[in-house]
Amino acid sequence: xxxxxxxxxxxxxxxxxxxxxxxxxxxxxxxxxxxxxxxxxxxxxxxxxxxxxxxxxxxxxxxxxxxxxxxxxxxxxxxxxxx
Amino acid sequence: xxxxxxxxxxxxxxxxxxxxxxxxxxxxxxxxxxxxxxxxxxxxxxxxxxxxxxxxxxxxxxxxxxxxxxxxxxxxxxxxxxxxxxxxxxxxxxxxxxxxxxxxxxxxxxxxxxxxxxxxxxxxxxxxxxxxxxxxxxxxxxxxxxxxxxxxxxxxxxxxxxxxxxxxxxxxxxxxxxxxxxxxxxxxxxxxxx
Numbered sequence: 001x002x003x004x005x006x007x008x009x010x011x012x013x014x015x016x017x018x019x020x021x022x023x024x025x026x027x028x029x030x031x032x033x034x035x036x037x038x039x040x041x042x043x044x045x046x047x048x049x050x051x052x053x054x055x056x057x058x059x060x061x062x063x064x065x066x067x068x069x070x071x072x073x074x075x076x077x078x079x080x081x082x083x
Numbered sequence: 084x085x086x087x088x089x090x091x092x093x094x095x096x097x098x099x100x101x102x103x104x105x106x107x108x109x110x111x112x113x114x115x116x117x118x119x120x121x122x123x124x125x126x127x128x129x130x131x132x133x134x135x136x137x138x139x140x141x142x143x144x145x146x147x148x149x150x151x152x153x154x155x156x157x158x159x160x161x162x163x164x165x166x167x168x169x170x171x172x173x174x175x176x177x178x179x180x181x182x183x184x185x186x187x188x189x190x191x192x193x194x195x196x197x198x199x200x201x202x203x204x205x206x207x208x209x210x211x212x213x214x215x216x217x218x219x220x221x222x223x224x225x226x227x228x229x230x231x232x233x234x235x236x237x238x239x240x241x242x243x244x245x246x247x248x249x250x251x252x253x254x255x256x257x258x259x260x261x262x263x264x265x266x267x268x269x270x271x272x273x274x275x276x277x
Contacts, residue, residue, distance in 0.1 A: 010210075012139030015167070023088050023112075036212070043088050043112040046191050047140045048209040 001060060003075025006042050006051050011072045019069040020044040022076060031059050033079070040066075040076060057081040086113045086186070086207070096234045103230060111207035111218050114186040117231040121224035121250065123261050125268055127217040127276070135276075136215055141167060141192050144206050147217050148193035150275055151204045154267045155195065155221070160254045162203060167192040173200040179246045184235055187222065187248045195221075201249035221268075223251040223259045 006020055021043040027033055038050040039059070057079045064076040085093060085108045097106050104117070118124065127147065129135055135146045148164030155162045165173060170190055174181070177200045182188025186205040190196065195204030202222075209216040225248075228241040251259045 009139060013141045013167070021088055038212070041087070043086075045140055045144075046086075046111070046113040046207040048087050048110060048112045048207075050211055052212070 002054055002057070002079045002081055004039060004051060004054065004077040004079050005073060005075050006044070006049060006070075008073075010044055010047075010049050014045060014072075016072065018045065019071050020049075021069050022064045022066050023048065025062065025066055027059055029059050029062050032082075033057060033059060042070075042076075051076060053079060055079065055081050084109050084116045084118055086115065087111060089115060089184070092235065095236065099236060100234050104234070106234070109207075109218075111209045111216065113191075113205065113207040114184050114188060115231060115235055116186045116205065116220055117226045117228075118220075119226065120261060121222060121226045122220050123223055123264050123268070124218065124220045125272070127272060129215045129217065129276075131212070131214060133215070135217075140208065140210075143208060143215070143217055144191070144193035146275070147206055147219055148195050148204065150271050151195050151219055151221060151268070154264065154271050155203075155251060155254075157267050158251065158255055158259050158264065160251055160259075162195050162197055162254065164193045164195050165190060165200075176200050177247060179243055182237075182240050182243050182247065184237065185231065185240075185244055186220070188240070188244055189247075197249045197254055201247060203249050203251060203254070221251065221264065222248060223261055223264060225250050225253070
């Protein structure tokens with residue numbers, strides 16, 4: 001199982017106390033996704049960003065629903081990788 | 084115009100507006116903006132790998148904010164893009180609480196302010212794997228703050244927005260023609276991006 005996170009480059013130079021907002025999910029729990037597919041949009045410092053799948057697989061669990069905030073490095077979903 | 088994370092407020096805002104203005108939801112972050120002849124808005128689309136994108140979100144904001152500061156200086160307006168480390172001090176110096184639902188009601192890194200910290204340029208962006216959209220809006224005149232506040236159900240906050248912002252016309256003590264400001268911005272962007 002792999003945690004899906006907002007890429008570390010998005011957090012560069014951002015105050016460590018700042019959280020991102022999970023704006024919108026583009027997939028649902030149980031969906032099959034491909035590597036690099038946009039899974040959700042997040043807002044950080046007035047920037048609308050993509051959260052992408054790190055590998056192909058199935059969305060096993062959404063951990064952060066739309067409308068909630070999350071901290072740097074926190075997984076927003078769990079991805080069950082496929083061989 | 085609502086920010087992307089305000090889309091759930093669209094229906095209620097539409098009802099409050101009662102046809103007094105058109106309502107849109109933009110795809111970038113940030114709070115609500117009232118567009119009109121008082122605002123010059125810029126949209127810059129950059130391809131992946133562009134130098135303005137290499138340093139992260141804040142570096143892109145720095146480039147766009149400083150370019151706007153230079154454009155305002157061309158009209159004799161003293162304004163500067165606010166470095167992240169200056170934010171806490173300036174927020175405190177303003178002495179008026181932020182209005183977070185409005186773009187111009189709070190400050191983010193590299194947005195452009197007057198010497199006393201009042202905001203006149205707001206920034207936002209949208210990043211996709213295919214490219215990046217940077218947007219900015221400059222207050223050349225005073226917007227109809229009561230209309231914006233009424234649309235968002237926050238009628239009591241118009242005075243706060245008035246206190247936290249300043250327009251180019253107020254700083255220059257004369258009207259700045261929007262088309263002239265847009266021309267200077269365009270030239271600056273062409274110089275910086277090519």
